[in-house]
Amino acid sequence: MGLKCADLDELRGLIGDCHRCALGDTRTTLVFGVGPSNADIVLVGEAPGRNEDLNGEPFVGAAGKLLDELLSSIGMARNGLYIANVLKCRPPGNRNPQAHEIETCTPFLREQLRLIDPALVVTLGNFSTRLLLATNEPITRLHGKVCHAGGMSILPSYHPAAAIYDRSKRNDLFSDFARIPDLVVSSADETVSAERMNGAEHG
Numbered sequence: 606m607g608l609k610c611a612d613l614d615e616l617r618g619l620i621g622d623c624h625r626c627a628l629g630d631t632r633t634t635l636v637f638g639v640g641p642s643n644a645d646i647v648l649v650g651e652a653p654g655r656n657e658d659l660n661g662e663p664f665v666g667a668a669g670k671l672l673d674e675l676l677s678s679i680g681m682a683r684n685g686l687y688i689a690n691v692l693k694c695r696p697p698g699n700r701n702p703q704a705h706e707i708e709t710c711t712p713f714l715r716e717q718l719r720l721i722d723p724a725l726v727v728t729l730g731n732f733s734t735r736l737l738l739a740t741n742e743p744i745t746r747l748h749g750k751v752c753h754a755g756g757m758s759i760l761p762s763y764h765p766a767a768a769i770y771d772r773s774k775r776n777d778l779f780s781d782f783a784r785i786p787d788l789v790v791s792s793a794d795e796t797v798s799a800e801r802m803n804g805a806e807h808g
């Protein structure tokens with residue numbers, strides 16, 4: 606599925622009342638993603654859970670509360686960034702996303718990322734990390750390390766839901782998030798230098 610939309614509204618319209626995979630038959634609400642269309646940071650989780658399916662917003666409930674704490678620890682609030690998931694519809698019983706669901710749904714996420722073009726993508730958990738880094742490495746090995754893939758700077762970390770009752774993952778999440786402000790600044794600096802070099806080459 607090759608997508609090329611003018612903006613996020615057009616993409617949302619194109620997705621419509623999606624039934625391209627079977628999750629369209631079991632979801633309550635399609636969770637498209639929320640945040641500014643020009644956000645510097647995009648967080649990518651796994652899939653809507655029960656609360657998200659009912660509310661239509663990503664990261665509500667206990668995992669959302671921990672996410673708010675993480676953002677607050679670096680002086681940010683969720684309305685300053687964009688939040689999306691690998692899948693836009695809830696897998697029944699919160700089971701793991703299946704390969705054919707990921708394959709069918711993720712062109713929408715990739716188009717969101719292309720349109721927003723953030724300085725930094727933070728992948729939360731194994732599914733978004735493996736998808737965007739095209740790797741099978743587990744998140745335990747990758748978290749906190751900045752990677753570059755598909756033209757994006759990516760910081761993998763744990764999914765907040767996995768850290769609610771796990772003190773060590775929780776500490777790692779806070780350490781990983783502490784890197785975000787500097788990474789956004791350095792990514793913006795790299796973009797400015799690249800633009801200057803292009804200007805020097807072509808000007």
Ligand code: SF4
Nearest residue numbers: 623626629693694710
């Ligand atoms: S998960 Fe994605 S592909 Fe499947 S029905 Fe929902 S929006 Fe469509």
